[in-house]
Amino acid sequence: xxxxxxxxxxxxxxxxxxxxxxxxxxxxxxxxxxxxxxxxxxxxxxxxxxxxxxxxxxxxxxxxxxxxxxxxxxxxxxxxxxxxxxxxxxxxxxxxxxxxxxxxxxxxxxxxxxxxxxxxxxxxxxxxxxx
Amino acid sequence: xxxxxxxxxxxxxxxxxxxxxxxxxxxxxxxxxxxxxxxxxxxxxxxxxxxxxxxxxxxxxxxxxxxxxxxxxxxxxxxxxxxxxxxxxxxxxxxxxxxxxxxxxxxxxxxxxxxxxxxxxxxxxxxxxxxxxxxxxxxxxxxxxxxxxxxxxxxxxxxxxxxxxxxxxxxxxxxxxxxxxxxxxxxxxxxxxxxxxxxxxxxxxxxxxxxxxxxxxxxxxxxxxxxxxxxxxxxxxxxxxxxxxxxxxxxxxxxxxxxxxxxxxxxxxxxxxxxxxxxxxxxxxxxxxxxxxxxxxxxxxxxxxxxxxxxxxxxxxxxxxxxxxxxxxxxxxxxxxxxxxxxxxxxxxxxxxxxxxxxxxx
Numbered sequence: 001x002x003x004x005x006x007x008x009x010x011x012x013x014x015x016x017x018x019x020x021x022x023x024x025x026x027x028x029x030x031x032x033x034x035x036x037x038x039x040x041x042x043x044x045x046x047x048x049x050x051x052x053x054x055x056x057x058x059x060x061x062x063x064x065x066x067x068x069x070x071x072x073x074x075x076x077x078x079x080x081x082x083x084x085x086x087x088x089x090x091x092x093x094x095x096x097x098x099x100x101x102x103x104x105x106x107x108x109x110x111x112x113x114x115x116x117x118x119x120x121x122x123x124x125x126x127x128x129x130x131x
Numbered sequence: 132x133x134x135x136x137x138x139x140x141x142x143x144x145x146x147x148x149x150x151x152x153x154x155x156x157x158x159x160x161x162x163x164x165x166x167x168x169x170x171x172x173x174x175x176x177x178x179x180x181x182x183x184x185x186x187x188x189x190x191x192x193x194x195x196x197x198x199x200x201x202x203x204x205x206x207x208x209x210x211x212x213x214x215x216x217x218x219x220x221x222x223x224x225x226x227x228x229x230x231x232x233x234x235x236x237x238x239x240x241x242x243x244x245x246x247x248x249x250x251x252x253x254x255x256x257x258x259x260x261x262x263x264x265x266x267x268x269x270x271x272x273x274x275x276x277x278x279x280x281x282x283x284x285x286x287x288x289x290x291x292x293x294x295x296x297x298x299x300x301x302x303x304x305x306x307x308x309x310x311x312x313x314x315x316x317x318x319x320x321x322x323x324x325x326x327x328x329x330x331x332x333x334x335x336x337x338x339x340x341x342x343x344x345x346x347x348x349x350x351x352x353x354x355x356x357x358x359x360x361x362x363x364x365x366x367x368x369x370x371x372x373x374x375x376x377x378x379x380x381x382x383x384x385x386x387x388x389x390x391x392x393x394x395x396x397x398x399x400x401x402x403x404x405x406x407x408x409x410x411x412x413x414x415x416x417x418x419x420x421x422x423x424x425x426x427x428x429x430x431x432x433x434x435x436x437x438x439x440x441x442x443x444x445x446x447x448x449x450x451x452x453x454x455x456x457x458x459x460x461x462x463x464x465x466x467x468x469x470x471x472x473x474x475x476x477x478x479x480x481x482x483x484x485x486x487x488x489x490x491x492x493x
Contacts, residue, residue, distance in 0.1 A: 038160070038164060038353065039163055039164055039165045041422065041444045042420050042421060042422065044420075062421070062422050064164065064165075064353065064357065064422070064443055064444045065353070067422065067470065090165075
C-alpha cells in the first residue's frame with residue numbers, strides 16, 4: 001500500500017490532479033487504479049490541442065485484463081501528453097504519481113476544488129471499497 | 132469465500148492477489164503477470180493446479196469403456212504411463228470437456244479434467260460407466276503442481292525421490308509414471324516443456340517451497356492464460372462448450388475416426404458435420420495497437436461475421452492475439468470491432484509461440 005501524495009487532488013474515478021505553477025493541471029491514474037488493472041500494455045492518448053470536457057473521454061489505459069477509460073476531471077485543452085508513457089505503458093504501474101502522468105490540461109475555467117477529493121477523502125473512499 | 136488448495140497460505144505469503152476461479156480461491160498473479168509469463172518462457176515457473184479434477188477409473192473393462200466414451204482412441208495407449216488428449220462429447224457431438232487420459236495398466240486409467248466442469252463430467256462418466264462395471268473414484272485428496280519452462284524438469288527433479296529421479300527425467304513427452312507417492316507426467320498447458328506433478332495435499336507445500344528456493348517463479352492464473360493462448364491451447368468454456376463440436380474448435384485432430392467401427396458417444400452427429408462445411412477456427416494477430424477480447428465481432432469482407440473465442444495480449448510477441456471462430460472460406464485477413472473501431476487482423480497458423488520461440492510471422 002503506497003502512501004497517497006498529499007499535494008494532489010483525487011476523483012472517485014481513481015484519477016489524480018496536480019496544479020502546476022503555470023496554472024495547468026497534470027492528470028494521471030492512482031496506485032489503486034493501476035493495481036486493479038494489472039500490467040498496462042497500451043495507452044491511447046489525446047492529441048495536444050484537443051479540447052476536453054468534464055466527465056468526457058480523455059484517454060484509455062489498457063491492460064491484459066481490461067480497457068479503462070480515463071475521463072477528463074476538468075474542462076480545458078490538452079497542452080501536453082506523456083509520450084514516454086505511450087512507449088512504455090508500465091510506467092503508470094511503476095510510478096503512477098510521477099513518471100506515469102498521462103496528460104497536462106490548461107483549464108478553461110476556475111476549477112471547482114470542492115467537487116474533488118482531498119487525500120483524506122480519497123483514502124476514506126478506498127477504505128470503504130476494500131471493506 | 133471459495134475452496135482453498137493446500138497451497139493457499141503459500142500463495143498469500145508469496146504476495147498473491149487471490150481471486151475466485153470456478154469456486155476456488157486462487158492466485159491471479161504475485162505482482163506482475165508479465166514477469167511470470169517471461170519466467171516460464173525463459174527459465175521455469177510453477178502453478179498450483181490442485182483445483183483440477185483427478186479421476187481414477189478401475190475395473191476389468193476400462194479400456195472398452197473409454198473407447199466408447201471418448202472421441203480419441205485409447206487403443207493408441209499401449210505403454211504404461213502413456214497419455215492422450217481428447218474431447219468427451221455429448222450425444223449431439225458437442226464438447227462436454229477436454230481432458231488428458233493416462234493409461235496405467237489394463238485395470239486402471241487416470242483422467243484429469245477441468246475444475247469448472249467437474250460436476251457435469253463426473254455425472255456423465257458415472258452414468259456411462261455402469262454398463263462396463265467400472266469404478267469411478269474422484270481423488271479430491273490429491274494436490275497437483277505444474278512446473279513449466281526450459282529449466283523446469285531440471286529444477287523439479289530434486290523434489291522426486293532419488294531412486295525415481297532419473298526415470299522421471301527420462302520420461303518422454305506425454306508420458307507419465309508413479310514415483311512412490313508422486314505421479315509425474317511430462318505434460319502442460321503452456322507450450323513449454325515441463326511436468327505436472329500429483330502428490331498428497333500434505334506433501335504439496337514442501338515441494339512448493341523447494342521449487343521456489345531453487346528459483347522457480349510462482350505463477351498465477353493470469354500468466355497461465357497468456358501462456359496457453361500463445362501456445363494456442365483451447366480453454367473450455369471460452370473456445371468451446373457443449374454447443375460446439377470439436378470440428379469447429381480446432382480439435383479435429385483429436386478425433387480418431389479409425390477404426391471406423393468404433394462406436395464412440397457423439398460419433399453419428401459428428402460424421403454428419405464432417406461432411407458439411409464447418410466454421411473455421413483460427414489464430415488472429417492484431418496489426419494495430421489494442422487488445423483483442425473474447426466475444427468481439429470479427430468481420431470478413433464479402434463473407435460474413437465471426438467471433439473471438441479467446442483474446443489477449445501476447446507478452447512474448449508484444450502484440451495482441453486471439454483465437455476465433457469464423458465463417459468457412461479461403462481468406463487470410465479480417466477486421467475486428469474493438470470498442471466501436473474496426474481494426475485489421477491477419478489470420479495466422481497457430482501456435483503463436485512454442486518452446487520459447489515465436490512461430491508466426493510478425
